[in-house]
Amino acid sequence: MKRCLVFLDGQALQDSIDLLEVARQIYPAQAYESTGITFGSETGPAEGAFDTIIQVRDDRIPSFDPMAVTEVLVELHQLRSFDTILVPATPFGRMVAPRLAMRLKTGLVADVTAISHEGGHLQAIRPAYSGRIMAAIEFVGEGPVMMSIRPGVFHWDRLAEKKTQTELFTPAQARTGTIRQLAVQAKEQTYDIRESDVLVSGGGGMIGHFHELERLAHCLGGQVSASRKIVDNGLAPRSIQVGQSGKTVSPTLYLALGINGAVQHVEGLKQVKHIISVNLDKNAPICSLSDLVVEGDAVTFIDKLVAKIKQQTSP
Ligand SMILES: Cc1cc2nc3c(=O)[nH]c(=O)nc-3n(C[C@H](O)[C@H](O)[C@H](O)COP(=O)(O)OP(=O)(O)OC[C@H]3O[C@@H](n4cnc5c(N)ncnc54)[C@H](O)[C@@H]3O)c2cc1C
Numbered sequence: 001m002k003r004c005l006v007f008l009d010g011q012a013l014q015d016s017i018d019l020l021e022v023a024r025q026i027y028p029a030q031a032y033e034s035t036g037i038t039f040g041s042e043t044g045p046a047e048g049a050f051d052t053i054i055q056v057r058d059d060r061i062p063s064f065d066p067m068a069v070t071e072v073l074v075e076l077h078q079l080r081s082f083d084t085i086l087v088p089a090t091p092f093g094r095m096v097a098p099r100l101a102m103r104l105k106t107g108l109v110a111d112v113t114a115i116s117h118e119g120g121h122l123q124a125i126r127p128a129y130s131g132r133i134m135a136a137i138e139f140v141g142e143g144p145v146m147m148s149i150r151p152g153v154f155h156w157d158r159l160a161e162k163k164t165q166t167e168l169f170t171p172a173q174a175r176t177g178t179i180r181q182l183a184v185q186a187k188e189q190t191y192d193i194r195e196s197d198v199l200v201s202g203g204g205g206m207i208g209h210f211h212e213l214e215r216l217a218h219c220l221g222g223q224v225s226a227s228r229k230i231v232d233n234g235l236a237p238r239s240i241q242v243g244q245s246g247k248t249v250s251p252t253l254y255l256a257l258g259i260n261g262a263v264q265h266v267e268g269l270k271q272v273k274h275i276i277s278v279n280l281d282k283n284a285p286i287c288s289l290s291d292l293v294v295e296g297d298a299v300t301f302i303d304k305l306v307a308k309i310k311q312q313t314s315p
Pocket residue numbers: 130131132202203204205206226227228229230241242243244245246247257258259260261262263264265268278279280281284296297298299
């Protein structure tokens with residue numbers, strides 16, 4: 001039976017659990033055992049999802065130090081010989097994954113957004129050259145197969161609860177940290193469009209009116225996102241850009257206002273449940289992907305919808 005290890009980043013537990021979907025796609029017709037490893041953080045929803053959860057609770061190991069964490073993963077791999085190691089491409093995961101691959105003398109495909117099987121070979125797909133091409137990378141050699149996975153792309157459906165076995169792991173050797181944590185300070189509150197259930201997104205048709213989106217997002221309890229056209233015009237930060245060179249989002253509702261639907265934008269919408277687009281041109285590519293198309297001016301649409309919502313919600 002194949003063995004798959006998933007690194008559970010305590011700061012992004014759900015994104016880490018979603019890597020079970022990657023494991024499923026890697027082994028579509030093969031039995032495999034899933035193991036999650038966490039460093040002291042709560043296992044929460046990972047319980048019932050993995051076959052085994054390994055908890056490392058050891059005061060000698062600073063869980064914020066990617067080098068110390070890497071050494072533990074190396075030791076665990078030496079004991080259990082995993083066939084596949086998956087790491088979420090979170091800020092911390094991006095520090096751990098290349099170090100681990102180097103220590104295990106294996107290759108790493110970073111920031112993977114899709115999995116495929118060609119001619120019996122496993123391939124990892126990732127954007128390359130700032131998203132200009134999608135590269136398919138094949139695994140050769142002994143392995144283990146290692147990938148870091150872009151958060152928000154894969155979603156794992158919990159179809160059945162597993163009887164998760166939890167194990168405590170105390171490494172034989174702990175790397176004495178060369179990093180000291182002096183203080184922990186909460187980052188200034190900003191939102192992450194990947195976590196939003198409703199996104200009100202603006203494109204080229206909203207230039208000059210982009211700030212109007214906030215009113216509608218507020219009424220719908222959602223957040224504002226943008227196409228690259230808006231970002232390139234300096235009207236929104238890159239952190240809220242949807243698409244190939246931005247973020248992959250998975251809201252229940254994506255409202256595309258004045259967005260044409262270029263292939264690079266649509267690349268970020270793979271997991272969206274419902275799309276409503278508002279466009280002057282009903283033949284814009286985004287319209288063919290939408291559940292509902294409103295042909296008309298996006299600003300007028302915002303005015304009318306906000307007024308309607310306020311009317312219906314006022315006592
Ligand atoms: C390597 C590479 C990576 C890229 N990555 C991304 C990416 O991550 N995300 C991304 O978005 N793009 C990306 N792009 C750019 C992409 O190709 C498009 O140029 C961009 O998405 C266009 O943005 P848009 O649809 O908002 O604007 P436009 O192309 O200008 O389209 C505007 C749309 O609004 C409509 N419209 C105009 N006025 C109104 C109005 N008053 N009311 C309603 N509708 C109106 C128009 O009919 C049109 O459909 C990338 C390009 C390259 C080359």
